[in-house]
Structures are given as structure tokens and as C-alpha cells.
Amino acid sequence: METTSVVTALGALAHETRLQAFRLLIEVGPEGLPATEIANRLGVQKSLMSTHLNTLSRAGLTSVVRNGRQIIHTIDLSQTRDLLSFLVKDCCNGDTERCASLLDQILPIYDCESDCSIVQ
Template sequence: MKQDLAIDALSALAQPTRLEAFRLLVRQEPDGLPAGEIARRLDVPHNTMSTHLAILTRAGLISVERHSRSMIYRVELKTVRKLVLFLLKDCCDGQPELCTPLIEDITRSCSTSGGSCD
């Protein structure tokens, strides 16, 4: 991932409502959620949520697909993976055992939360 794309993604997440929406969508993988349901669950007006979802979409963190009259949003796990790898690629200075606790924490979180950690 290029630095400018990482900055766009991190900037998109650097706002409370967008971060909450992103985390909600992570929990809903692989099915995603309609825009109206995201707005309802986060108690955000629909037009405001549309703006937030557009910012996350432009950053490549989520995608949208039309199903009849609904717009279904899903997390782009490939982009998330690239972002995490970008942030950690120089981690541990060639000592992968230093990153083992981080990997174990992520794995444990995925298996206990019932969430998707592709």
C-alpha cells in the first residue's frame, strides 16, 4: 500500500461516527448491512450517515452494492489487510517473534468474538 492511500484510510477512520460504522461493518462480515440499518444502529440521521459511508468508500475501506432498492455496505478486508501490513511491515526489526503476541491477540479476538477475521 502506498503512503497516500494509507493516509486516506486512516483519515477516514479518524472520526467517531465513521470509526463506529466501520467497526459495525466488520462485525457484519460477510453479509454487510444496508445504509439505513447502519444509520439506525448508530442513531445517526440517514443523510449524515450517507456522507460518512461515502468517505469510507472513497478511502477503499468499504464497498457498496445495490440490492433492489437497498445499498448494502461491506468492509473491504483486502484493503484492511494492506493497511495493517503497511503499518507493521517494518515491525520487529527482523525479529518476527516480537510480533507473535500481536498476531495471537488478533487471532484470539476473532475466534472469541464470532466476528470475521479473514
């Protein structure tokens, strides 16, 4: 991940509502949520939530999937993992074995080829 992409992603997360939405999308996993549901859960006006979700999407942290008439916002697990990897890349003087467990604890790996469950 390029430094400019990291700065963009961190800038997008540097707002309380966007950070809460991002964490909520991580919590629900690959199924995602419609913007209305995210707004309701966070107690935010729907129009403002849409703006915040667009910021997260432009930063590459979330994706949008159309499901019939609904637009579902999902976490981009790959991009999020890349961001976290960038942040801890030189952790423990580059000892990848020690840092791999850190990333695995921070962001679970989803197995979406079968049932989108968290791989232990």
C-alpha cells in the same frame, strides 16, 4: 499499500461516526449492512450516515454492493488487512512470524468461497 492511501484511510477513520461505522462493518463481516441499518444502530441521521459511508468508500475501506433495491455497505477486508499490514510492517524488526499472529488477531480471515465463516 502506498503511504498516500494509508493517509487517506486514516483520515477517513479520524472521525468518531466513521470509525464506529467501520468497526460495525468489521463486526458484521462480509454480509454488510444497508446504510439505514448502520444509521439506526449508531443513532445517526440517515443523510449524515450516507456522507460518512461515502468517505469510507472513497478511502477504499468499504465497498458497496447492490442487492435488489437495497445498497449494502461492506468492509473491504483486503484493503483493511493491507492498511493494518502497512502499520505493523516493521514490527519486531521485521520478524514476520511474530507479527503474523498480531494481524490474525486483529482482523480475522473470512472464507467466502464456502460460507463466509471466520477461518480459525
